[in-house]
Amino acid sequence: MIELIGSPFDGCGRRTGSRLGPAALRMAGMPEALARLDEVMDSGDTIPLDTHPLPGWAETAQLAIRAYQALAPRVEASIRAGHIPLMMGGDHSLSMGSLAGALRATEGDLAVVWIDAHMDLNTPATSPSGNLHGMPLAAALRMMDDAPNPHIPDARRADLDIVWQQILTTVMPEYTPKAVAWIGLRDVDPGEAANLMNIPQARAITMQEIDDKSIGNVMDELEAWLSARNVKNVWLSFDVDALDPIYAPGTGTAVRGGLTYREGHLVAERFCRQFASSSNPYRLVGLDLVEVNPLADMNNETAAVAVEWACSLFGRTVLHQYKGDAAP
Numbered sequence: 001m002i003e004l005i006g007s008p009f010d011g012c013g014r015r016t017g018s019r020l021g022p023a024a025l026r027m028a029g030m031p032e033a034l035a036r037l038d039e040v041m042d043s044g045d046t047i048p049l050d051t052h053p054l055p056g057w058a059e060t061a062q063l064a065i066r067a068y069q070a071l072a073p074r075v076e077a078s079i080r081a082g083h084i085p086l087m088m089g090g091d092h093s094l095s096m097g098s099l100a101g102a103l104r105a106t107e108g109d110l111a112v113v114w115i116d117a118h119m120d121l122n123t124p125a126t127s128p129s130g131n132l133h134g135m136p137l138a139a140a141l142r143m144m145d146d147a148p149n150p151h152i153p154d155a156r157r158a159d160l161d162i163v164w165q166q167i168l169t170t171v172m173p174e175y176t177p178k179a180v181a182w183i184g185l186r187d188v189d190p191g192e193a194a195n196l197m198n199i200p201q202a203r204a205i206t207m208q209e210i211d212d213k214s215i216g217n218v219m220d221e222l223e224a225w226l227s228a229r230n231v232k233n234v235w236l237s238f239d240v241d242a243l244d245p246i247y248a249p250g251t252g253t254a255v256r257g258g259l260t261y262r263e264g265h266l267v268a269e270r271f272c273r274q275f276a277s278s279s280n281p282y283r284l285v286g287l288d289l290v291e292v293n294p295l296a297d298m299n300n301e302t303a304a305v306a307v308e309w310a311c312s313l314f315g316r317t318v319l320h321q322y323k324g325d326a327a328p
C-alpha cells in the first residue's frame, strides 16, 4: 500500500510556491496513476495550505518546525502500518520530518538515498544562505558545528543556532542514518564537501561520475554499495531539481546539467528491481517527492514528470505499463 502524505509548506527555500506541490502532483494524476500499479491511499495533507505571504524569518522557522512535527508521526505510523509513505512536498527541509519518522519506525536501521542537484548537507556554520532546505541531511545526521559562518549576519546565525537545537531536540530522534548516498550532484558548497568527510558511510555520485561511467554502471555500483552497508531499509528522497531543468523547470533552485529524462527513469527502474529482488538485503520504506513548484512551471509539466518517475519506481516499465496488462 502506497500512502500519499501531502506537506504543503515552503518557508525554507529560495522562493515560495512548492507549498502547491501536493496539489500539483494530485492534479497531475499521482493517485490514479499509482493505483494502476499498487494499492494507494491518499491521507491528505498534514497541515492546512496557507496561501498568505510568509511572516518574518523567526516566525517562519517556527512554522517550519511545526510542519516537521506534524509530518514525522504520520510517516512513522504509515511505516509501522506496513505502508510505503510517499511524502509530497513542499520544500526539501520537510525531509527533516519524514526522515525523523522513518528513523523512528526503523529504529535507525536506515540508509538514505538523496537524488538531488544539491547535497543539502549544510549546517548553520556552513550554509551560504541560512535556508533550512539546504540542511535536512545535516539535521538527520545530527551534525553540529560552532565555527563562525562568514556568509550570514551574526544575529541571524544566533537565531539559526536556536532553531537548529529545536530541530535536534524536538524533531529528530537520537537515531541517525547508517548510510547516505547521493545521485545527480552538481552544485555542492565547499562547506558541504567538507561535511561529507565527517560521514562514515557515504557515497556521493556526481553528474560528472554519471557522465563518465553511464547511469547503468553507476546504479550497479550503488546496488553493491548498498548491499554491503548492512541495512534493511532504504528511504529515497527525490528532489525534482535532480532532473535537468529542460525536463523539470518548475522548481526553486534549478541547476543546468542534470539527469536526462531517461537517466532519471533508469534510477527509478533500477531501484524498483532492487527492492523487488529477494537477493537484496534492503527494501523501500518510503520516499519524499519535493520541490515541485507549479508557480515556476510550464503547464504543470514538472509535476507530470514527477508522477511518471514515481510510476517507474513502483513498477511501470516501457513494455509493461500497468499491473494487469499482458506481460511482454
Ligand SMILES: [Mn+2]
Residues within 6 Å of the ligand: 092, 116, 117, 118, 120, 133, 239
Ligand atoms: Mn534538495
